[in-house]
Amino acid sequence: MTIFIALVVFGVIVLFHEFGHFIVAKLCKVKVHEFAIGMGPKIASIKGKETDYSIRLLPLGGYVKMLGEDEDSEDENSFGKKSVLQRIGIIAAGPIMNFVLAILLFTVIFMLVGIPTTSIKETMKDYPAQSAGIIEGDKIIEIEGTKIEDWNQVTSIVGNSAGKSIEIKIQRAGKPMEYKVTPLEQDGRGVIGILPSSEKNLALSLKSSVERTGYILSQMMNFFATLVTGNVNTSDVVGPVGIINVVGEAARVGYLNVISLAAVISINLGLINLFPFPALDGSRILFLIIELARGKKIDPEKEGMIHFIGFALLMLLMVFITYKDIIKLIDK
Structure with a gap:
């Protein structure tokens, strides 16, 4: 049951993140080939008029595959043919939707408990x-x-x-x-x-939810700042296994704790994705800002290689953190 609840939490968070990219891409008239939840082999899919909607085997993320995102295309509906500001908007929409989800979840809590x-x-x-x-x-x-x-x-x-x-x-x-x-x-x-x-007041609940999200976001930024400077023990960082364990503990306390935890995880995902590290949304935004400043595009092959290396490093980091999570559980 713990794993199921954790998968639902991750699924909803990733769904909102990718939906952010998807909906803004559609608004900018970018052709979207696939909207995927999860990674790895496809286990289910629905073919739309223009887009394939799929669920993948590994619940470790998701993606929106847009025409011309990683390759050159002369199609006017390709990602690369849109203005820099439109492309920044498409990329930034994912993390922004994570913050929106957190606000919605906190609003639900405030409306339930007052x-x-x-x-x-x-x-x-x-x-x-x-x-x-x-x-x-x-x-x-x-x-x-x-x-x-x-x-x-x-x-x-x-x-x-x-x-x-x-x-x-x-x-x-x-x-x-x-x-x-x-x-x-x-x-x-x-x-x-x-x-x-x-x-129990909707307007007041929304206001309090925005304030709560802003406060948690600022606390997370402080945490990551101290993590970079070495003032925080790396053992405080958890990965998927550790998060599943925390979700399980929250579920045992009550569903409101699960909703609150989901909001916090969503804020965390949104913030991390804005970091200018290769393969993350933040680095793609950084490359677009550089393009805007210099007036011409960065070589797609070079940018693609940088993102590939960044993705590989992130996977290695994920394996390392997951290993530490498992060791912690064994030690308990």
């Missing part, structure tokens, strides 16, 4: 908020002079104020009231013993 508001649903007995006089139904409008607009501000300010007296302004029955509260320290964070009410 988004925390600044209104208090419950106060906990013997905790500072209840002791100070704050009650259920109060709405937090200001803390230490900072206007409060969302629950994250509450947790951030309170969490960083353990042992310090803070002034909390609330609204009760339309009237503002102020309380002095000293957060307790728990696990290195300040807490005052309140739980928020939640709201």
Whole structure:
């Protein structure tokens, strides 16, 4: 079951990525020979008017095969005959769709569980908020002079104020009231013993999903930056086997965890594909930017060889990481 769930997660993520390339290619009137999910031998396919839609044996990616992408073609509907900006758009659409998928998945989660508001649903007995006089139904409008607009501000300010007296302004029955509260320290964070009410709102869910995706993206960029500088242990990096194991653990906790993990993996895939490493979307975009700057195309054979070498190196890296994943599982 774990492997099945992992395959579904990977399949959906890859489907969105390749669909990004596919739909923008179609919008730019590029002829697409094949839309494939997976790699290796073909196990199923449907022949469309212009495009073959196939599922391949190995669930390790996918591709969109466009006319004139890797070879010269005089056809006006070939990839190479489109403007540089159109080609950049086609290539960039894959990673962008990964970010879009993450936003959609987080939106589903927020719509199911609701988004925390600044209104208090419950106060906990013997905790500072209840002791100070704050009650259920109060709405937090200001803390230490900072206007409060969302629950994250509450947790951030309170969490960083353990042992310090803070002034909390609330609204009760339309009237503002102020309380002095000293957060307790728990696990290195300040807490005052309140739980928020939640709201199921599509616009708010979308806004929060965009913010969550942006935050995770920035954290991943920081991680990769520290990885390059050697400040992160390479054992923290996992491959397909490690991800399948993580998906299995998430599935045992609940389906919401699987959806959340799928969103994170999708963001990760989108970001990695934007790296300017040969064979990745980022390197293809880099070559197109160079073409735009110099005013003429780079030799397709030379570019193809660079991408081939990059792909080979990526496969070797994948084998190495997979080996380490298996060793970790055996050691457990």
